[in-house]
Amino acid sequence: MKLFVSTALKAADIKNLLENYNEDGVSYGFIKKNGLKMEFEVSGIEGQAAVDLTKKIVRSTEYGKVLFFSVSEF
Numbered sequence: 001m002k003l004f005v006s007t008a009l010k011a012a013d014i015k016n017l018l019e020n021y022n023e024d025g026v027s028y029g030f031i032k033k034n035g036l037k038m039e040f041e042v043s044g045i046e047g048q049a050a051v052d053l054t055k056k057i058v059r060s061t062e063y064g065k066v067l068f069f070s071v072s073e074f
Contacts, residue, residue: 001050003042003051017061018040
């Protein structure tokens with residue numbers, strides 16, 4: 001499934017964080033960046049569970065607790 005992660009700040013950090021994530025059979029592949037939106041292919045999880053996990057991963061970082069970002073299904 002595809003996800004959009006939108007943020008004005010820390011885009012490169014989020015890209016690296018998600019590309020290097022590989023737990024419980026879930027992995028992310030970066031597709032492209034267009035403006036504030038980054039597009040990822042997610043495998044091993046679907047739907048709202050993928051959105052929730054992505055938010056949890058970003059929020060687990062030091063900057064994620066205060067960063068304004070959004071995650072949506074494609």
